[in-house]
Amino acid sequence: MSHPFLSDAAVGFLPSPVRDVWELSMQPGMVSLAGGNPDLRLSDTGWMAEAAARAITDQGDEVLQYGSGTGFAALREAVVEVMSAEGVSASTDSIQVTAGSQLALDLITKLLFARGDTILAEGPTYVGALGVFGGAGVRVEHVEMDDDGLQPDALRETIDRLAGQGRRPRALYTIPNFHNPTGVSLAAGRRAEIVDICRAAGIPIIEDNPYGLLSFGEYDVPSLHSLDPELVIYLGSFSKILAPGLRVGWACAPTxxxxxxxxxxxxxxxxxxxxxxxxxxxxxxxxxWRDTVSAAAAEYARRAEALNGTLRPLLPAGAELTTPAGGFFSWLTLPEGWSSAGLLDHAVDEQVVFVPGASFYADDDGERQFRLAYSLENPLRLDEGARRLGRALASYGSALNVART
Amino acid sequence: MSHPFLSDAAVGFLPSPVRDVWELSMQPGMVSLAGGNPDLRLSDTGWMAEAAARAITDQGDEVLQYGSGTGFAALREAVVEVMSAEGVSASTDSIQVTAGSQLALDLITKLLFARGDTILAEGPTYVGALGVFGGAGVRVEHVEMDDDGLQPDALRETIDRLAGQGRRPRALYTIPNFHNPTGVSLAAGRRAEIVDICRAAGIPIIEDNPYGLLSFGEYDVPSLHSLDPELVIYLGSFSKILAPGLRVGWACAPTxxxxxxxxxxxxxxxxxxxxxxxxxxxxxxxxxWRDTVSAAAAEYARRAEALNGTLRPLLPAGAELTTPAGGFFSWLTLPEGWSSAGLLDHAVDEQVVFVPGASFYADDDGERQFRLAYSLENPLRLDEGARRLGRALASYGSALNVART
Structure with missing residues (x-):
């Protein structure tokens, strides 16, 4: 992708790893655990055809014309209502509507970083964020996470280590709720500590929260934004609760x-x-919308259980599988010496496909890991997918043993 | 807009000068020659309510879900058809659909430029392009234009002058048809020469063509893209021929x-x-669509004539008014010693508003100039607006004479 007319930035953008396995996932009979799309059958879109027709007919002068730069005023109010359902109190003035929350991340990266600057992010993290950072020439330093999310001690150590190199990160990018790709959530008890660490170090936080409303049970943890609205930029989206094809998201921004x-x-x-x-x-x-989103979350919970409940007893010794409390993903770490890319060959033979872990890191980590998305297949298919993955794990394990003897 | 968390890039983005006069233009009774919005009453949108309802009902899985990164396949074919109506032969593979052609320009700027690099552009040029370049830290060097558009000699001289400073422009940005803000078109005879100059200098061309289909008469000039498809990036848009609120544009890109x-x-x-x-x-x-766009262009032609035909006899000696052959704008240059910002005060008193010329330059040029948009008001109102502007010119001229004596 090099060409004399292209700048250095042109080589930084990354192809989607989901697209790498796209053709595989489209094969007839394949159970796909690859794409992280919402299942639109769980969205309430029955009203939408009429609403679209009415908006075009009655409000054509508004909805077909150039709109306000901050976003449709009535939508900004609606966003405040959505955020309040997550316990976040925001003012309409703080809401910037964007063409998807992906664009909010892209714009914020433009505004906070120069090329060569450093950002902190969970390891692993959202591939679409890695693409934005790569395109902007921003260096990603991963901070270790565990089953309670981002580790405050690791955050502190990373900031100190970078300071020793004369590098101050310009922001922390984090997905605290039902994290993509791991499904893990940041424990309530860690949240204030993480905000405190960042505030003390002068590091703003980008809190990406596309899955927050898709909780499998009671979920009452404070958003990072609510802990310090002038330090934390909150990103929200209608993609996972309504329809990604509309491309509507938002940032709730500090003044x-x-x-x-x-x-x-x-x-x-x-x-x-x-x-x-x-x-x-x-x-x-x-x-x-609240009932619709709750019902969708309940169905995603059934799917998570169908996949993980079936898969767990089939795992080899030493493997670790996360237990999501919401969202679309779980994350599997294979035993020492195993590789998720190696497993994928066996999985495809068994007609099940996933995204290997290396794509979710900016460094060369993730070789033993992979993401499992349960958002698009129904529970019966997920149960079947888990069985196929079990067989793939068994045959790959055997092949590894043979190779070693 | 400076803050320790913000990068240098954050200060480069520019507010819209149309917004500066927005409140004025919304005053009851004001004739607005400011905003360059298309008049949606001239679009054929009667079919759209039903089409939207049908798409959501019958193709919800597609139109409400994440879509292809290059764009909806059937739309890329439709874009090729639209381009062929302008005599541009393009392949579907070359079409990148974007969320408005503004985004295409933003992305291309990312891909071609590093901060501090130089772009060539007509002086004056589209304010939205100046905003993109400002945000990307790209230095704009204006190339002089006349009634036949960009001047090849001036282009050559600018490239040579910059070369003397060790600067090679990374691209030429140009709006060859019914230019915003001047309404001027690049003469057919100059097109090959301009492409040749840029090819020889290793400078790709960004050909922005939102107004090309809105010609007031026969218009048969080659696109720059058709003269060298590997050197020229073509930008197109549905905003001016259908509806800007949809935010759909495209780039036709070299391989x-x-x-x-x-x-x-x-x-x-x-x-x-x-x-x-x-x-x-x-x-x-x-x-x-062809008939609809032709009918809209014919109405814009009537509006241009209503404004410019009435205004021309009212101009003071030494003033120059362009005669657009399509699009939304004409451009007025006041006599020596006059200022468009000074005139605006008198114009507002007469209840007519326009955008002063300085906003359309990256340097401090444009003080004597201003843009007149005739796209949104009807011919009767434009005739009245021209008369009011004539009175404002007279009263401003008198005030200038008094001040000098």
Whole structure:
């Protein structure tokens, strides 16, 4: 991808690892645990056809014309309502609507980083964030996580180690709830500590929260944003609770970021699709959204259990599987000496596919790990997928033993 | 807008000058010649409510889900058809759909430039492009234009002058048809010469063409892209011929740019609103789009004439007004010693508003100039607006004379 007309930035963008296994996952009969798409059959979209038609007919002058740079005013109010359902109190003024929360991350990266700067992020982390950081020439330093999420001690040590090299990270990027790709959540008890560490070090936090409403049970933990609204930039999305094809997300921004973020968003896209914004507003205003999202979360819980419950007894000794309390993903660490890329060959023979772990790291970690997405297949298929994966683990394990003897 | 958490990039983004006069333009009775919005009453959107409802109902799995990184396949074919109506032959493979052509420009700027690099652009040029370049830390060198558009000699001289400073421009940004803000078009006879100059200097061209289909008469000039498809990146948009609120545009890219552009677009927004993409496809597939666009262009021609025909006899000696052959804008240069910002005060008193010229330059040029947009008001109002502007010119001229005596 090098060419004399291209800048250094052009080589930093990363292809999607999901796309790498896309053709495999489309093979007839394959159980795909690869893509992290929401299942639209769980969204309440029955109202949407009529709402779209009505918006175009009655509000065409508004929804088909250029819109406000900060976002449709009524949608910003709806976003505040969505955030309040997660216990986050935000003002309409703090909401910047973006063409998907991916764009919010892209814009914030533009505004906070110069090329060569450093960002902290969980290891592993969201591949789409790695792509943004790579394109912006930002160096990613991973911070270790465990079953309670990002480790405060590891965060402190990483900041100190980088300070020893004269490097101050310009931000921490974190997905505290039902993390992509691990499914792990940041323990409530760690949250204030992490915010304190970052505040003391002068490091703003980007809190990416696309899955927060898709909790499998009671979930009452404070958002990082609510612990320090001037330090923490919160990213939210309608993609996982309504429809990703609309491309509507938002940032809830500290005061110092609002004006630059608005100008950067206008500069990139002028505004998000105004018709999409009106549909997202309609979803919230309709009032049934809380029940819809709860019902979807309950179904995702059944799917997580169908996959992980069946898979767990089939795991080899030394393997570790996370237990998500919400969201779309679980994460499997294979025993020492195993490789997830090696396992994938056996899995494909058994007609099940996943995304190997290396893609979720900016460094060369993740070789023994992989992501399992249970969001798109139904529980029966997930149960079958887990059995196939069990057989793949067995045949790969045998092959490894043969190779060693 | 400075803050310790913000990077240098954050200060480069520019507010819209149209927004500066927005409140003025919303005052009751004001004739606004400020905003360059298309008039949606001239778009054929009667079919759209039903098409949106049908797409959501019948193709919800597709239009509400994440879409392809390059764009909806059927839309890319539709774009090729739209381009062929302008005499541009393009392959589907070359089309990258973006969330508005603004995003295409933003992504291409990321891919071609490092901070501190130089871009060439007409002086004056599109303010939204200046915002993108400002945010990316790209230095703009204006190239002089006249009534036949960008001047080849001035282009050559600018490249030579910069070479003397050790600076090679990384691209030329140009709006060859019905230029924003001047309304001027690049003469057919200059096109090959400009492409030759850039090819010889190793400078790719970004050809921004949002208004190309809105010609007031026969218009048969080659696109720059058709003269060298590997040197020229073509940007197109549905905003001016269908509806800007959908946010659908495209780049027709040389082979060397396609893969980086796709990855950069995925990294920024994953994809454009898929529902919007389907509606743009539907617009083209419906078949009536050519007639609709022709009818809209004929009305814009009437509006240009209503404004400029009335205004021309009212101009003071030494003033120059361009005569657009398409698009939304004309451009007025005041006599020596006059200022468009000074005139604006008198214009507002007469209840007519425009955007002063300084905003359309990266340097301190444009003080005597301003843009007149005739796209949104009807001919009667434009005739009235021209008369009011004539009175403002007279009263401002008198005030200047009094001040000098």
């Amino acid at each position: 110092w970021l609002r004006r630059p973020l608005q100008l950067a968003s206008e500069s990139a896209v002028i505004c998000a699709s105004v018709l999409s914004q009106e549909l997202a507003r309609s979803f919230v205003a309709g009032g049934r | 060397w740019l396609r893969r980086p552009l796709q990855l950069a677009s995925e990294s920024a927004v994953i994809c454009a609103s898929v529902l919007s993409q389907e509606l743009a496809r539907s617009f083209v597939a419906g078949g009536r």
